[in-house]
Amino acid sequence: MTKPEIFDLVIIGASFAGLRCAKTAALRGLRVLVLEQKQSAGARVRTTGIFVKEAAEEMDFPAKLSRKIYGVRLYAPALTSIDLHSPGYAFHATDTPALLSWMAEETIRAGAEIRFGCAFRGLTEIAGGYGLKDLGINTRYLVGADGAKSAVAGALGLSANKHFLYGVEVGVPLDDAVDPNYLHCFLGQDVAPGYIAWAVPGPHHIQIGLAASEHKKPSIEQALVHVQRALGMERARIVDRRAGAIPAGGGLRRIGTSRTLLVGDAAGLVSPMTAGGIQPALRSGRRAGQAIAEYLLDEGPCPAALMARENPRFRIKRLQRLLMDVGLPDAVWNASLGTAPMRAVAQWLYFHRRTKGERLRLEALDRMVPTQALRDRPDRHWDWGRLRDNK
Ligand SMILES: Cc1cc2nc3c(=O)[nH]c(=O)nc-3n(C[C@H](O)[C@H](O)[C@H](O)COP(=O)(O)OP(=O)(O)OC[C@H]3O[C@@H](n4cnc5c(N)ncnc54)[C@H](O)[C@@H]3O)c2cc1C
Numbered sequence: 001m002t003k004p005e006i007f008d009l010v011i012i013g014a015s016f017a018g019l020r021c022a023k024t025a026a027l028r029g030l031r032v033l034v035l036e037q038k039q040s041a042g043a044r045v046r047t048t049g050i051f052v053k054e055a056a057e058e059m060d061f062p063a064k065l066s067r068k069i070y071g072v073r074l075y076a077p078a079l080t081s082i083d084l085h086s087p088g089y090a091f092h093a094t095d096t097p098a099l100l101s102w103m104a105e106e107t108i109r110a111g112a113e114i115r116f117g118c119a120f121r122g123l124t125e126i127a128g129g130y131g132l133k134d135l136g137i138n139t140r141y142l143v144g145a146d147g148a149k150s151a152v153a154g155a156l157g158l159s160a161n162k163h164f165l166y167g168v169e170v171g172v173p174l175d176d177a178v179d180p181n182y183l184h185c186f187l188g189q190d191v192a193p194g195y196i197a198w199a200v201p202g203p204h205h206i207q208i209g210l211a212a213s214e215h216k217k218p219s220i221e222q223a224l225v226h227v228q229r230a231l232g233m234e235r236a237r238i239v240d241r242r243a244g245a246i247p248a249g250g251g252l253r254r255i256g257t258s259r260t261l262l263v264g265d266a267a268g269l270v271s272p273m274t275a276g277g278i279q280p281a282l283r284s285g286r287r288a289g290q291a292i293a294e295y296l297l298d299e300g301p302c303p304a305a306l307m308a309r310e311n312p313r314f315r316i317k318r319l320q321r322l323l324m325d326v327g328l329p330d331a332v333w334n335a336s337l338g339t340a341p342m343r344a345v346a347q348w349l350y351f352h353r354r355t356k357g358e359r360l361r362l363e364a365l366d367r368m369v370p371t372q373a374l375r376d377r378p379d380r381h382w383d384w385g386r387l388r389d390n391k
Contacts, residue, residue, distance in 0.1 A: 002136060007033045008296055010132065010139035012120040012152050014041045016281035017264025017288075018145030019103040020059065022112040024289025029297060032112035033137065037119035041104035042097030046147075046244035047278070048169055048200055048207050049096030050183070054353070055279035056092050058286070065099045066092040067203050069183055072350050076337040077188035077330035079230050084343070086351035091183060093202040120146065122155050129259060141292050142260045145285065148245045150266035156257065161268050163249035165195055165275055168220045169209025171202075171240030177232040178206055186210075186227060187333045194325050195275065197223040199231060205239060211246060211275055213325050248272045248321055250314040256304025263288045267307075272314050272321035274349060284311065 009025050011018045014036035026032045038044055051066065068090040075081045104114055122133035129140040144152025153160050178184070180201040191197045194213030199206055208227050212218035228235060252268040255261060263269070264281035271277070288307060294300030336342045 004131060004136045004138045005033075007031050007137065007139045009033070009141045009143065009292055010035065010130075010137060011143040011145050013145035013147060013264075013266075014038075014104055014107075014114055014116070015100060015145065015147070015264070016103075016278050017266070017285040018143070019100070019107045020282050020285030021143055021145060021263055021289040021292075022114075023103075023107040023110040024286050025293050026107070026110040026112035028289070028293035030293055033139070034107065034112060034114040035118045035120055035132075035135075036114060036116050039116050040101060041114075041116075042099075042101040045096045045100065046167075046242055047096060048167075048198070048209060048242070049094040049099065049202075049278070050200060050276075051092040051094055052276055052279055053089050053091070055276075055282055056090075058279060058282045061094075061099055061102060065102060065203070066094040067180075067201075069093055069181065069201070071182045072346075073179070073182040073184050074337065074346055075184065075186045075230055076333045077186075077190070078334045080334070080337060082337060082343055082346070083182070084347050084350055086347070089351050093183075093200050093207075095203045120151055120155075140259065140296060143288060143292070144260070144262045144266045145264050145281075146266055148247050148265045150262060152260070153252075153262055153266055156260055158256065158260070158262060159252035159254040159268070161245075161247040161249060161252065161265070163247070163272075164214045165211045165246040165248045166214060166218055166243070167209060167211040167246050167275065168218050168243040169207050169241070170220060170224065170238045171205035171207050171242075172233075172236035172238060174201065174204070174206060175231075175233045175236065177234075184227070184231060186223075186230065187330075187337070188226070189327055189330055191223050191226045192218065193327055197227055199227050206233075207240075207242075209242070214245075214248075246270055246275045246277065248275070250318045251311045253308070255308055255311070258302055258304070261288055261292070261304050261307060263307075267311060269311060271317050273317040273324070280312065 008030040009032045011022050011034045014034045022032045022034045070090050072084040073081050123130045130142050131138050144150045178201050184199040186197040192210040193216040195211040197210035199208045210218050210223040247268045247270045255267045263284040269280035291303035291306050295303050
């Protein structure tokens with residue numbers, strides 16, 4: 001029988017959260033393997049890929065992979081609109097396939113290994129870690145960065161996302177009719193019940209899409225007609241399609257054990273109101289990489305306990321989501337969009353500082369950690385011999 005390969009850390013999923021976690025942990029000296037079911041990190045991308053300012057601050061990337069957008073043009077169902085800006089604020093529309101491929105290269109450069117076309121199918125608990133089913137791989141620590149419907153969470157009996165928005169999007173060629181200085185966002189019960197439709201002038205295409213509440217079936221054809229009419233665009237050839245489930249129930253509670261942790265979408269870390277998940281995925285990936293390295297190398301606190309305290313729960317945004325699910329009639333949007341109170345709410349939603357809550361939580365943690373409770377670890381003494389022999 002061939003002996004299993006042994007890693008300190010195996011991460012399932014080579015996207016924002018998984019690659020960020022892998023790079024951080026590898027730089028800190030762990031032997032890291034990432035398993036990804038797709039053939040490359042940039043294949044079959046399931047996101048619009050807009051980086052809010054805080055996401056761009058979280059991770060530097062080559063400027064050629066994005067273009068900055070400084071404002072939001074928000075349209076009522078009757079197509080009247082307001083323009084929103086905030087001094088010093090920019091969104092980044094990214095070439096997401098190229099950006100994820102670049103992140104994968106950076107992760108490998110940091111010393112981690114990535115195996116593409118390799119799906120997680122289950123695990124067995126062994127002394128001091130886990131054995132991965134059918135793969136001949138043992139690991140001391142396992143991270144689930146495998147997205148909204150996490151197989152790792154299922155295999156470990158951890159919390160799972162239950163509430164979703166569904167997003168669907170197409171890419172069309174750039175068109176002079178579309179003002180490239182704005183994210184164009186469209187309200188309306190018909191076009192995007194429970195959320196918005198959008199047109200994003202990206203680096204190479206205009207991405208037109210919508211997200212809608214889980215019980216409503218989003219129609220991309222209807223959204224396309226509405227958006228193209230509103231912007232005066234030609235009906236254009238579709239060059240790209242993306243779709244996926246977006247967790248909308250807020251941060252999950254049981255996100256790990258003493259040797260496992262969920263990050264990114266798998267941990268429910270998406271704003272239920274704006275559906276933005278890239279910044280929390282990057283942040284939770286980085287923090288997980290740091291915490292796991294400290295745990296395995298320096299007897300640091302249990303990463304799952306630490307992250308459970310750090311992760312946002314999105315309480316206010318969950319309440320706002322309930323209101324959006326009920327849905328305002330189009331007539332209310334048409335009458336109220338130009339008013340000062342509605343403008344103030346929209347301004348806050350698009351431009352509020354997303355890391356303020358995180359800073360407050362981290363300050364509170366600094367006062368708490370290390371505590372004895374966090375330092376108590378049942379599996380403190382790793383038995384490498386037993387792990388290698390898969391006993
Ligand atoms: C249509 C749409 C548009 C969006 N637009 C935005 C946006 O503009 N801005 C924003 O901030 N957020 C956006 N989001 C949300 C954002 O994309 C996610 O929050 C973010 O991608 C989460 O990153 P992640 O690394 O946690 O998971 P994911 O990006 O979902 O990656 C999970 C990875 O795990 C892999 N995987 C899954 N199962 C297995 C398995 N069994 N074995 C091996 N690998 C596996 C998948 O192939 C994938 O590569 C959008 C979402 C959708 C659906």
